[in-house]
Amino acid sequence: MLGEIVDEVTRELFLSEAVAYLQEDAADTSEQLAVREAVSRRLDFLDANFLTALSGFIRATEARGDAALAKLLTTIRTEVLSQVSGRMPLAAQVLDRVVREMDRDVRLRILREAVSEHARKLPDGVPGADLDTLSATASKFIDEMEDQREVPDRRLLARLCLVREELRLLREELRFTGGAAADGLPPEPVRSNVPQRCAAFLKELVAVGDPLRRVALLSRTLEQDWDGAAPRQKPQTSFQADQPDWVRPGRFLATLQSMVVAVETEAAADKAVAMAASASGKGGGAAADAAPPGAKQAPVLQRLEAIRAEALSVLDRMQAGSGLGAGYVDGAGAPAAAGVEASGAEASGAGEPLEVEVLPGEADGGSGNGEGAQGGKPPAPDAEAEARTAGPSRRHPDEVVDRGLREALLAAYGLQGQLAPDAPVLLVDLAAVKRSARNIRNANHCPPALVDYTGREFVVFARLPPKPGQAPGPGPGPARAPAGAAASGAGTGTGAYGGAAGAASAGGAGIIRVAPLAVCRQLKPGEAGDRRAAEGVVGAFRHATRLGAFKTQRRSANKTVPGATPLKTAGLTYAVYTRTSVPGLYAHQLGRPDREDAMVGVLRAVTGVLDAQHAPHMRMLRAYGRGHEYHGKGTGPFCTLSYTSNYHNRLHVDQDDPPLSFITWWLEGAGALRGGAFRLANLRIRFTPLQGTTLLLNTKELLHGTEACAPVPGRSGVRRIGAALWVREAVVHAWRQWRAGAMARYRERVGASGVRDRAKAIRKACEFAEKEVAKQGTGAAAERARVMREGARRMPAFCGDLFDEGAVRAAWGLWDVRTVQASAPARKPVAV
Secondary structure, three states: OHHHHHHHHHHHHHHHHHHHHHOOOOOOOOHHHHHHHHHHHHHHHOOHHHHHHHHHHHHHHHHHOOHHHHHHHHHHHHHHHHHHHHHOOHHHHHHHHHOOOOOHHHHHHHHHHHHOOOHHHOOOOOOOOOHHHHHHHHHHHHHHHHOOOOOOOHHHHHHHHHHHHHHHHHHHHHHHHOOHHHOOOOOOOOOOOOOHHHHHHHHHHHOOOOHHHHHHHHHHHHHOOOOOOOOOOOOOOHHHHOOOOOOOHHHHHHHHHHHHHHHHHHHHHHHHHHHHHHHHOOOHHHHHHOOOOOOOOHHHHHHHHHHHHHHHHHHHHHHHOOOOOOOOEOOOOOEOOEOOEOOHHHHOOOOOOOEEEEOOOOOOOOOOOOEHHHOOOOOOHHHHOOOOOOOOOOOOOOEOOOHHHHHHHHHHOOOOOOOOOOOOEEEEEHHHHHHHHHHHHHHOEOOOOOEEOOOOOEEEEEEEOOOOOOOOOOOOOOOOOOOOOOOOOOOOHHHHHHHHHHHHHHOOOOEEEEEEEEEEEEOOOOOHHHHHHHHHHHHHHHHHHHHOOOEEOOOOOOOEOOOOOOOEEEEEEOOOOOOOOOOEEOHHHOOOHHHHHHHHHHHHHHHHHHHHHOHHHHHHHHHHOOOOOOOOOOOOOOOEEEEEEOOOEEOEOOOOOOOOEEEEEEEEEEEEEEEOOEEEHHHOEEEOOOOOEEEEEOOOOOOEEEOOEEEEEEEEEEEEEEEEEEOOHHHHHHHHHHHHHHHHHHHHHOOOOOOOOHHHHHHHHHHHHHHHHHOOHHHHHHHHHHHHHHHHHHHHHHHOOOOOHHHHOOEOOEOOOEEEEOOOOOOOOEEO
16 A cells, blocks of 8 residues: 555656646646645555554665655655544544643643634634543543553553543633533543552552652553552453553553542531531530541542642653653663663663652752652652652562571671661672673673662672581572563573572571672651751762862773763872872862862761761771771771762773772752662662662672763752762872882981971971972882882881771672571671
């Protein structure tokens, strides 16, 4: 059929141009007219597969570079759609016009015109239709899409659901304002037989007080057919048994409206009873002391309306397609870490990244981070206390389910009572983690995350091979990898997700050696102490950035995404390949005590949070550094820190970092951010950092990266600050050698008489030695080496031993290795 249309159009155009050439006149048949006539003669014979085939031909011709044919085929498709639309009923034509518009205000304008008093005489080709017919037609389209096994177009479904909600609001508006269009307009009919699975999911949502968590659940449920939304329900009829049972947008909103109407009806009945009792004089004083009629239903209605607003926000993101095609996506439909390739097949089902809204006064440690779903309204009062999202989409297959082993692991590291009660504890096999990292690099593909721990605290332990002669721990249990865990060649497969976790849940006697890979903690801005701590950190960063305390540094291409916001650093460094560079502060901090003081303020504020959130490992790092605080009292055991804002980078490891370092995240300003999830790729974990999320991380073993992040248009005043803190032995050793050598050179050449302040003397000595090095020109590197060799010789007397390697209990390249009795509920930790 398509070939016939193309042949006819080509022939008509050729004949028209030939006649025009002979008559020395303009052609009387345009391409548009020829296409219209050819399509109209065959419109009755076109079936549903025609447009699918036509779209495929258009893509093929564009790929081949045949622009003329691609243009003709596109004109044919436009004309077919136009003529099919013209034959549709009036209500369907209105909906066809409406669903072409992304903007809500434009859609409402078209709908108002269609249902106005003079709808039959409207300009611009908008046909007239009544509200009942429009609502029924929209519901029919939604039901037909949701009754299919696979929803063919979720963006279209989301927009249709929004249109139906806009029609509902328009109905309420007309009933309130009156007018001819509202004459005899009944309330919107609601479903009496609501889908049981949708009702179960809605019941669970009503019980969730945290708006962020509700939005996370809604996003996961509405953007894809998620089996974890609610338990499967037994079909009530044989007809329902043949239909898909998923919680889908149209069904969910219909169920929500039915529940709202039921609660409102109950409240109205209570009011009627109260009025009747009041009129009859019954009840007396007892009635005066009772709650006013409808008070019992008010909180439920408020929660239902909040859920409706949140669901509409999720659907608005879906219909806008924000995020689609703007970045990489993984196999689960979640945005993949930047710079990691994903196939086109995976991209087709992409979902939306979590959107975090920060309300005015909250970002600087205020009471929570409400979800963008509320459209700028503050969260419900009961949610302001926590304002966190929780609840992973499913249980990670390596999560420890044996309570005794879980308590033993936490007790071994002093974490009992420190984490949230529901914090997942994972036990993974170290060999499998390494194998997964190799697979991801080789495939250049990020496997889908199995869990989203946004707003949740969690711990990941690696299980090490036993020592020679040591009895192995409990044998692996049955592989428990969920469907799809090994779907990607980059994933770890059941070997990783069966062994350690199976042993963890099987119990059994035996000693296992473990080490922490990740410990994630969350501040609670609803609590006064945490709020003040967050305010202090954000204020310190604001002051430091204003003074220029951080400066952009070059990073390797395998970590950096072109065009992303830069990573800036401050603190100690040693650029060994820069001839005139000497160990010490970054160049932009030299001679600027205000910048150094601002950096110290940041370190003290962040260290205070880490001391409270990660006390056991902060003690370990202090013991490792023998109590040295390189930037002054209260700055912690860190020599260097980084600063980013709305950062975005590639999956990578930090081969030069120590086995354990910290990453922290903070929110400044007010507005909304979309995306920015942090990925632990070879653990298949992701989470979106919130206010005061802190992470102790093994950056050498875990591939990690940050997804793209963008402010929501119109609400772009918020920034997500990311800051990493670490100590590098090589930098500290070089810095100490330089200081000791500079002091020796200074005393030899100048003398140190009259200088009683040791810190001032060292600073003057370093300045003197740096000038000596710079004067050597091409021999600067050799002169620097001479100073540092002298410093190495004098270091024991100058500053003593710098590090205590025994404090970190290292093995297999990991720190803090301990043994745990797998079968015991808890035991005293044993250092290895």
